[in-house]
């Protein structure tokens with residue numbers, strides 16, 4: 001029936017989201033921290049396609065996404081303490097998955113059973129500024145599935161799950177943006193070509209509210225949480241007193257510009273992305289320079305979203321008709337934090353194209369790909385209240 005087919009498509013998209021996220025992490029891991037010509041990546045994909053077992057291993061990105069998924073499933077909802085404990089225990093079980101350099105300090109503290117506030121260790125990272133790394137965003141896809149159909153819940157739970165390790169606004173807002181992109185991808189009809197500019201406009205509309213609401217709320221200026229307002233004001237008055245009128249004027253101009261852009265850094269990146277998408281050609285160099293490709297959430301979530309949108313069309317040097325495959329290869333070809341950019345791009349692409357687009361050889365080669373399908377089915381049941389007969 002019609003209804004059954006709508007349900008089947010949605011279920012395929014849930015599966016595609018988590019399976020492509022795993023594939024992006026596994027395949028992208030080979031190139032993390034490097035920037036290789038696209039030929040080398042295509043060659044590596046050929047190699048992956050010939051594997052018969054589960055040789056291509058996942059990294060921390062998938063390890064943590066699995067904890068997010070299993071916590072939501074087991075608790076039938078978000079439980080910060082349970083999720084935090086899963087992160088920490090998983091790290092203790094397999095610490096060699098390539099975790100971020102500082103997040104492991106949080107894990108050790110989370111293992112302490114006397115800990116009162118699960119968010120405290122993350123809050124104290126980097127002298128009270130919290131981590132701006134992409135660790136909150138890289139693992140967030142299961143949240144968008146769990147909260148399917150409720151955009152407020154998507155944003156709220158994305159933020160909470162990120163804050164267990166990433167208290168910096170760039171860290172958790174990156175998780176919100178990635179979750180919104182997955183959410184939006186799940187909702188898009190595939191009957192007509194995706195309007196990529198409208199997709200970005202949708203994200204901009206949501207992120208404006210997110211970024212305006214917590215601008216200056218905490219760590220945006222590198223200010224330690226807890227530093228008193230008096231102290232801040234005192235400092236700025238002291239400096240301005242010594243300046244000439246001319247210097248003062250240019251400083252005011254600079255700070256009013258800063259108020260509109262750096263307070264909304266994700267919106268600024270989305271505006272650049274929109275401009276890129278309206279152009280005939282965009283070089284990888286421009287994407288790297290302007291959107292970024294590193295471990296900062298701000299310099300990787302936009303690159304992942306762009307990879308998905310850019311690859312809805314053919315890409316000259318990536319000769320595949322499969323747009324999901326193209327997305328992951330393109331994301332990796334941006335270099336830098338390749339496993340993470342590819343896992344985030346994969347999650348969005350998978351949510352749009354569905355599991356049928358994840359190449360079967362990848363499902364076979366990538367460690368954790370089948371588990372991802374199982375998690376997706378369980379999240380589907382949780383989100384829709386439907387049951388899947390096995």
Ligand code: R7I
Pocket residue numbers: 059060061098099100101102103104126129130131132133134135136138168295296337339340
């Ligand atoms: O964000 P996180 O979980 O790392 C994820 C990355 C992904 O690429 C994974 O694939 C894995 O390779 O690691 O881990 P964090 O330790 O919170 O952040 C990662 C790194 O970002 C830290 O080790 C720091 O080098 C840097 N960093 C900061 N540096 C200075 N000041 C994050 N926040 C700050 C900061 O506030």
Ligand code: MG
Pocket residue numbers: 059060061097098099339340
């Ligand atoms: Mg990793």
Ligand code: MG
Pocket residue numbers: 032098099100
């Ligand atoms: Mg790493």
Ligand code: MG
Pocket residue numbers: 032337338339340341
């Ligand atoms: Mg990485």
